[in-house]
Amino acid sequence: MNLNQQIVFADTVFAQEVDGEMVLLDMNSENYFGLDSVGMDFWKAIEEKKNLKDVLETLMAQYDVEEEVLKSDLFTFVEKLQKSGLVEVKVV
Structure with a gap:
């Protein structure tokens, strides 16, 4: 996973x-x-x-944490959503 990817929510998720x-x-x-x-x-x-990349920038403005830590947390979060079938990760 990298910061140039885009997240798309599944149509079936509310x-x-x-x-x-x-x-x-x-x-x-x-x-x-x-x-x-x-x-x-x-x-x-x-x-x-x-x-x-834009998501990370938004979260950096909200949280007082090292960028690498937040990036790792974001990637972990997205991977869990992806494994559950809630999102797709696409290359832009």
Whole structure:
């Protein structure tokens, strides 16, 4: 995975904010997923920016953390979403 890639949400995934957390529903598998406040920030940044470089820049403005640490966390987050079938990672 690299910062030049774009994230595309699956058409079958619906997200709803509930009590400071994000609940995701995958209509294909009928599975629910829960995101804590950090995961929700990551999800919202991806929704807004799509391109991982832009997502990272957005998150850097929100969090006081080393860029490499945040980048690693972002890649891990996206990989988990991808393995669950919630997103696709595309080369731009």
